[in-house]
Amino acid sequence: MTVYAIAGATGQLGRKALDDLLTRVDPTDVVALARDPAKLVDYAEQGVAVRLADYDAPATLTAALAGVDNLLLISGNAVGARVAQHGAVIDAAKAAGVSFIAYTSILHADESPIGLAQEHRDTEALIVASGIPHALLRNTWYMENYTGSLAPALQFGVISGAAGDGRIAAATRADLGAAAAAVLADGITGVHELAGDSAFTMGDFAAEVAAQSGKPVAYVNMTQADYQAQLEGVGLPGFIAAMVADSSFQTSTGALFDDSGALSALIGRPTATYQQAIAAALAV
Template sequence: MIAVTGASGQLGRLVTKALLGTVPANQVVAVVRDVSKAEDLRASSVQVRQGDYSHPQTLAVALQGVKKLLLVSSSEVGQRLEQHKNVVQAAKNAGVELIAYTSILHADTSPLLLAQEHIATEQLIRDSGLPFVFLRNAWYIENYFPAVGTALQTGKVFGAAGDGKFSAASRADFAIAAAAVLTGRDHAGKTYELAGDQAFTLAELAATLAELSGKPVAYANVAETEYKDMLVSFGLPEGFAHILAQSDTGAAQGGLFEASGQLGKLIQRPTATLHSVLQAHLATL
């Protein structure tokens, strides 16, 4: 059986559905904190099991009989390492034969603060002795969706990345790659730096929004501290706003750029473009 943690989340749900293209539904386990949020998966005959990163006893039950596991990184920044430790220990106790982990691009050399918990988790998994695959994901294009409405209203995309390039890809492409690793062969021990084929700057993001919307949109580069304060004013918690603003300055240092094409190779096609993903999103507004 193949299990996906965080299967009711944005990435986990997409991975779970991608697995159904090649794996019988009764051999797919969706591990979720709240089973009421996975009724669509249950309707597909997927095994839905309750499992909470912070409650090891639930994970022990959820991973029974599982041979391959995708550990989707926790969304609770600052608590991730302890939560991931619980999953890894439960996987080891359950006899899992392969654990794949959604890490961050260039985790071992990244200037992003977000990389710290990821690289620590990678080491935790190595130390466990479990066969592993590290899926080091770049930025999701969807990360910019919450800012689209503001950008169209104000005519500005704000950020602190300067001319830094983002090798972002769609969440769906990362999900398909994860499913390919979970169902494929000869992936154990490998680390994949996964990123979109066509990198873009935030100025190019703004230009694409302008082209698609027919409205004037330009990029406004600001200092990291100013950008953090802007994010706080938009309602983000200060700690998270700091991490996002610092991620922009990390991108300015090349932390979110990758040109190896490994994502496209795993999904066996070119990755979705910024233009196509934004176009589809604007059609929903």
């Protein structure tokens, strides 16, 4: 019997991966790890073992991973602290005898110019150094990063950014979660560059929002500095505004484009398109 665990199971990607995993393996073979186990009561009722695991409290981690064979480590969201957090999980996994670890990294982590990529590169290095057989799930940007801000786009008729004509091969959390579950269930080692089958520019995206909503929406491209200033002007803290502006600008260099088809191959179906994602978001 193989025991499968998902660390970060209460997050939006974690729940998608957990839901898909439960279609592949018996719930009694699954462990869901979370900082707040109370948020996973619905899974416990299905037979999933729910355990406390706090990336910032290493003492919780070894016990949480006891008996686990295959582990999905979903990257934390505490930018600047993630290497230490992930390192604590990796150390605990090694101590607990985990035999396979999959980690959610960033697309083309080894060469990505996006500032956020460095913590992922450092985590990947820790996993390699651990000697544990592993999979590096190099995820593209979530489609929801774009569809989640449709309300202001429709209100003001503008989508701003610094992405230029960069092509974005985004994917939904559902598709990326399904890929993570497939890799976890089957212990598929290696580097997986996971991106949507079809790419779009921000101009394409804005035009599609306009077409589907029947409202005028246009993409306005800005310099990285001007976009950062705009984000700060609407209340984002400086470091977050800088991070978002950097990611947007690096998109113009092709940082979020990939046409390998690895994601659709793993999930056994075409990935959701941006047109479908926009339609779903507008229907809510």
